[in-house]
Amino acid sequence: MQYKTTDYDALIQQYGERKFTKNDIKSFVHRVFSMYERATVGKDRVPAEAFVDLVDESIHVDFPDYKIRSRQEFLKWHHWIHDLLLSDDHDIRNIDVYYLANGKYQARFDIRWRGEFKDGSFTDLNLEQSWIMYESDELAHPVIEYYLAVVKDAMPGMTASEANNS
Structure with missing residues (x-):
C-alpha cells in the first residue's frame, strides 16, 4: 500500500494557489528555446517581436558575453x-x-547550445541557466524577469561575441 506524503500534499496545495504547475513552467522553458531555434531554422521564422510578452519590460539578463537590462535591449x-x-x-x-x-x-x-555562424565557425557550449518568472493576469504564460546563463565547460567553445569578432 502506498501513502501520500506531506510533500505531495504541499505540492497539490501550491497547484491550487498558483497559476502554473511545475510542468507548465517546464513547457514554457521548452517553448522559448523552440522559438529561439525557429528564429534561425525552418520555413516560418520566429521574429524577435514574438518574444515581447515573454519578457518583462525591465528584464535583467546576464549571458556570458552580453548583458541586457530592458525588453528593448533583449529584442x-x-x-x-x-x-x-x-x-x-x-x-x-x-x-x-x-x-x-x-x-x-x-x-x-x-x-x-550548438550553433553554426554565418562566418563558418561553430559553437558547442554547455550552460547552466536560471530564470525567475512571475504570473500576469493578462497572459496565459509566465513572464521572465531575471535570466542568468553561465558557461559550465572547463574548456568552453566559442561564445557569440567571439564569433562576431573572429
Missing part, C-alpha cells in the same frame, strides 16, 4: 545573435522548478 540582442547565426539547437536537461515565497517561479536547468 536588440535577439536581432544581433540571429543575424550572426545560420542555425542553432538547444538540448535542455534537468529542469528543476521552484515555487518562490513571493509568488514567483524559478527554473534552473542545463542546456547544450
Whole structure:
C-alpha cells in the first residue's frame, strides 16, 4: 500500500494557489528555446517581436558575453545573435522548478547550445541557466524577469561575441 506524503500534499496545495504547475513552467522553458531555434531554422521564422510578452519590460539578463537590462535591449540582442547565426539547437536537461515565497517561479536547468555562424565557425557550449518568472493576469504564460546563463565547460567553445569578432 502506498501513502501520500506531506510533500505531495504541499505540492497539490501550491497547484491550487498558483497559476502554473511545475510542468507548465517546464513547457514554457521548452517553448522559448523552440522559438529561439525557429528564429534561425525552418520555413516560418520566429521574429524577435514574438518574444515581447515573454519578457518583462525591465528584464535583467546576464549571458556570458552580453548583458541586457530592458525588453528593448533583449529584442536588440535577439536581432544581433540571429543575424550572426545560420542555425542553432538547444538540448535542455534537468529542469528543476521552484515555487518562490513571493509568488514567483524559478527554473534552473542545463542546456547544450550548438550553433553554426554565418562566418563558418561553430559553437558547442554547455550552460547552466536560471530564470525567475512571475504570473500576469493578462497572459496565459509566465513572464521572465531575471535570466542568468553561465558557461559550465572547463574548456568552453566559442561564445557569440567571439564569433562576431573572429
